[in-house]
Amino acid sequence: MQSPDAAVSPPDPARIPSEPDAGPRRVRIRHFARAKEQGLKITGLTSYDMLTAGVFDEAGIDFLLVGDSAGNTVLGYDTTVPVTVDELIPLARAVAASAARALVVADLPFGSYESGPDQALATSVRFMKEARAHAVKLEGGVRSAEQIRRVVSSGIPVMGHIGFTPQSEHGLGGHIIQGRGDAAEALLADARAVQDAGAFAVVLEMVPQGIARRVSEELRIPTIGIGAGNGTDGQILVWTDFAGLTSGRVPRFVRRYADMRAVLLDAATRYRDDVVSGTFPAEAESYSD
Known part of the structure; x- marks a missing residue:
């Protein structure tokens, strides 16, 4: 987590707003809250294997998301919908084993939490026990509030995800920007629901920068943007996009660094x-x- 005005420098564990230590300190959810309070930007990337996890961890990336985007980048699916828990757990386990500092967040794939709080908790427990993830992420605002509340009440940190939610691509009619016009109030309601349910952070995907900034200013928890402008509390990208491994067209919000x-x-x-x-x-x- 780095000050917006700070120059690029070698990884420095002390820039995390926590007490210094002889070695790299694990990023915890409390550091997300401190970053929000202190105006420090939070950095995230996806990772699906031990090699990229080790590199991104060494670079000082604050959290690694083992996303169901692995369906597109690893497993060869057209969407994230077919991805299963059994496919993601080995990937999350590899990332968690390699990351000494970054918080490792595992996606709950489509079909693994929608049935209700009990299913969401059971899936989350699998990721915590079998993959040794540090937190889970699930999509949906108001519709997923009870699932978030149940998982958090059991001691498992949850990152929310609203705006464009890839698991609902077919229902949304494709990759369409969310929160424009009258839909802004619904997005705000989703953001409040995620926060009130106990999530420690929320991803805003493909949201106009004005409403994303408004959400970020209103919420107590950090917002992580992907295609949501620079007014959010942090950013995340799919690593194959930012590193230039993806062939063909990439979203306009992606900056290619290699x-x-x-x-x-x-x-x-x-x-x-x-x-x-x-x-x-x-x-x-x-x-x-």
Whole structure:
């Protein structure tokens, strides 16, 4: 969590608003509250494996979301709807094992909490016990308030998610910006419901920046934006988008910080050429008799 005016610098655990320690301190939900109070921006990225989790953790990213976006980026699905709990748990376990500092948040996939508070709690317990996640995230505002309340009352931190909710893509009619015009009041009602139910933070996805700023100013809990402008308390991106691994069109709110697809394509092409030409492996890459 870094001051908006601070220059880019090497990872520094002390920038987390908590007491310094000899080693990296685990980000906790109380640090999200302190960041909101002190005007410090919260940083998040998705992660689905131990290697990216380790890199992002070393970079000082505050929380890692093992999102059901793995359906699009790892599992080959067109949407997040088919993703199951059993598919996400091994990914979340790998991320949690690799992240020494970042808070690890696991998504509750579609169909794993909608039936009611009991189902939501049972799914959350699986992610906490089997994946060793530190918190869970679920979509929906007013409609999910009772699920959030039940999970939080059992001692499991919950991050909310309102605005465009990918699991409801078909019901919403596609990737459509939420909260415009008269829909702004419904978005505010969702935000209040998530907060009142006990969530420690809420994701605002594909929301006009004006209403996102209004929600952020009204709520006591931090808001995490993705396509919601810069008035939120933090930001999150899908890592394959921000690193340039995603091919084709990406949302306008994505800033690409690298071109990993080009790097990997070049490396794989050169490897193939070296194998075909017989120049790999060379003598230095082979064992002697």
